[in-house]
Amino acid sequence: MNEEHRTPQASDAELLVYLDGELPPRRAREIEQSASNRQRLAELAQQERQLKQHLYRSACPDAHQLGEYHLQLLSGPEAERIAAHLEICPYCAQELKQLLAYLDDVASELEYSVLERLKVLVARVSPDLGVGGPLAEPALAGVRGDDTGPLVYRAEDVQVSLEVQDDVNAADHRSVLGLVLGADAQGWGVYLWREDEEIADTTVDELGNFMLSGVEPDTYRLLLHGEQVLIHIPELTVS
Helix, strand or coil: CCHHHHCCCCCHHHHHHHHCCCCCHHHHHHHHCCHHHHHHHHHHHHHHHHHHHHHCCCCCCCHHHHHHHHCCCCCHHHHHHHHHHHHHCHHHHHHHHHHHHHHHHHHCCCCHHHHHHCEEEECEECCCCCCCCCCCCCHHHHHCCCCCCCEEEEECCEEEEEEEEECCCCCCCEEEEEEEECCCCCCCEEEEEECCEEEEEEECCCCCEEEEEEECCEEEEEEEECCCEEEEEEEEEEC
16 A cells, blocks of 8 residues: 555645644654645645735835835824834834935935925835746846846835846956836936945936946845935845
8 A cells, every 4th residue: 555545635724733843743754755745735835925925014004104204294193103113113113214314315415395205115025026026027137147036126116126146347246237117217316325335326227227236245225216206125135
């Protein structure tokens, strides 16, 4: 008699306990012996990953709300709700801290009326368009050798696809290639910051592409600045 017949199909409830690592070792080994159990485990594990992606930071203010909170454009109750959330959420607190630092730096270069109208968005990794998702790749993809997919960020209707490649002109350095979709981004400024120092800058071309070259491996923040919009990617790891 083969192993499949000796090991009955486990219930989904038991398989979920297995995935949590809480089954007795003997029963876990029995489940692993069944091909149908292993297949169902893979399906349940994938479903759990997708659910976690969609629930990740689901209680956090969206990108627009966080920017409007800083510019004091929200009603009293809404501002109080976000203030309370910032006290318990280190992710949003860090995003806002970095945003404040950048706006303080550019405030002297902008008229106050422009700063008031500036739509500030904090971009976050898109759970449904992650690495290798269905987003079109930058037009410069043809000159790159790495076959890993882009990392996709979303800020309201705007999507920013980023890909890190070796810099062919500088050993041990990288190039950051990007594509902006969902907005007419031609001419937007692109700024790469490390802590309080601007490391590199460029502009978005007519196709929505941009490239930052000569970037050292490190963790950065990226800002895309249009006439009336600022999109902030608070953490970009270049390795």
